[in-house]
Amino acid sequence: MSKIIVFILAGHFSSLMAIALQDPAIVVVPDTQLSYYTRYSDEICQFPEVADSEFQWIEDNRASLSAWLHLGDIVHLNDRLEEWECASDSVSLVSPSLPCALAVGNHDLVHPRDTTNFNAYFPSARFESQPWYGGHFGSLNDNHFIAFTDQGQDFVVVALAWNPVDEAYDWAKSIFESYQDHFGILVQHAYIRSDKSWYPQGLKTHSHLQDVSNLRLIFCGHDIEGYPGPNPGVLAESVVTEFIEGKPRYIILSNYQNIWPGGAVWLRINRFTNNMRRLEVSTYSPWLDESRTGSDSDFSLNLGVRGDVNTDGSVNIHDLLSLLTTWGDCVNCLQDVNGDGAVGVLDLLALLGNIRRFLRGFACLLIFESNRSMVAALITNSR
Ligand SMILES: [Ca+2]
Ligand SMILES: [Ca+2]
Numbered sequence: 001m002s003k004i005i006v007f008i009l010a011g012h013f014s015s016l017m018a019i020a021l022q023d024p025a026i027v028v029v030p031d032t033q034l035s036y037y038t039r040y041s042d043e044i045c046q047f048p049e050v051a052d053s054e055f056q057w058i059e060d061n062r063a064s065l066s067a068w069l070h071l072g073d074i075v076h077l078n079d080r081l082e083e084w085e086c087a088s089d090s091v092s093l094v095s096p097s098l099p100c101a102l103a104v105g106n107h108d109l110v111h112p113r114d115t116t117n118f119n120a121y122f123p124s125a126r127f128e129s130q131p132w133y134g135g136h137f138g139s140l141n142d143n144h145f146i147a148f149t150d151q152g153q154d155f156v157v158v159a160l161a162w163n164p165v166d167e168a169y170d171w172a173k174s175i176f177e178s179y180q181d182h183f184g185i186l187v188q189h190a191y192i193r194s195d196k197s198w199y200p201q202g203l204k205t206h207s208h209l210q211d212v213s214n215l216r217l218i219f220c221g222h223d224i225e226g227y228p229g230p231n232p233g234v235l236a237e238s239v240v241t242e243f244i245e246g247k248p249r250y251i252i253l254s255n256y257q258n259i260w261p262g263g264a265v266w267l268r269i270n271r272f273t274n275n276m277r278r279l280e281v282s283t284y285s286p287w288l289d290e291s292r293t294g295s296d297s298d299f300s301l302n303l304g305v306r307g308d309v310n311t312d313g314s315v316n317i318h319d320l321l322s323l324l325t326t327w328g329d330c331v332n333c334l335q336d337v338n339g340d341g342a343v344g345v346l347d348l349l350a351l352l353g354n355i356r357r358f359l360r361g362f363a364c365l366l367i368f369e370s371n372r373s374m375v376a377a378l379i380t381n382s383r
């Protein structure tokens with residue numbers, strides 16, 4: 001009888017372990033516009049097979065993904081319906097059961113806000129039968145949100161369009177507040193530049209949403225200046241760190257649109273590990289079947305306690321030692337507690353600010369040890 005119980009318990013725990021081992025993962029798709037760009041009237045999309053490889057890869061890996069998010073500039077010439085046709089066909093390669101959100105970029109509309117073609121190919125009706133589709137602001141799908149749960153983690157994602165009306169910001173804020181217990185993500189086409197400066201739209205969104213405590217990640221594209229990287233005008237990658245109520249919020253820029261052909265569909269895989277304490281970001285091209293290396297493309301960020309360098313949930317001597325041995329320049333590294341691109345005194349102070357509990361415990365241990373030797377001496381002397 002006891003053997004049977006042990007067997008059942010062992011089976012139960014092994015299934016729990018299997019669930020814990022699979023982490024939520026969200027794919028970010030930067031600007032696809034140059035895969036579809038029709039330079040001449042007799043061309044129907046420039047590199048549709050390149051874009052298709054990206055969405056086929058998402059479909060092939062759907063079982064291990066939580067969602068995919070498009071950063072905008074889906075097409076290059078908004079008024080060319082062939083580009084929208086190709087883009088729609090690419091997106092159709094992915095099962096609609098996988099949650100997705102698409103930001104409207106500056107190439108996806110007629111300025112200032114005519115999104116007729118976006119809404120012809122990606123209307124709310126295309127998604128609203130899916131349980132993850134949350135709804136949209138106003139009558140169009142320009143600004144929409146999705147909510148879903150994967151591996152026990154709740155997410156809410158808001159997609160804000162290029163140049164949204166002021167009321168859309170209030171709507172976005174109300175969505176995050178309605179899903180207060182969800183991990184919040186925003187996608188908006190233009191937000192920061194590669195030199196970490198604000199785009200005016202990003203600054204405006206920041207002013208409206210800076211106090212939203214559950215907004216933890218912002219993904220954006222658009223920029224191709226590449227400054228100060230080695231490929232100005234070709235690609236852009238950057239991370240800006242903020243702290244909201246003591247928790248880190250990251251603005252993550254990625255765009256590779258001018259890499260031949262058609263941006264080579266470099267996508268971002270964002271994997272949430274260590275019980276949502278760490279974000280592991282990698283950059284992969286399904287077309288090239290290559291991964292980008294270097295700390296701008298392949299890095300980890302701390303989503304949890306400030307100073308918890310190894311993201312194990314507590315700040316202690318291990319984090320302190322890791323920080324001290326990484327002293328100096330350190331782009332997108334976990335030891336860069338304040339996210340300024342280097343490990344230094346400010347990071348040390350931030351870590352020490354959260355290490356007080358550990359130090360208190362250490363002090364108690366010292367007092368106990370010194371008292372113990374004192375008591376032992378007294379006992380010895382009294383004999
Ligand atoms: Ca730690
Ligand atoms: Ca730092």
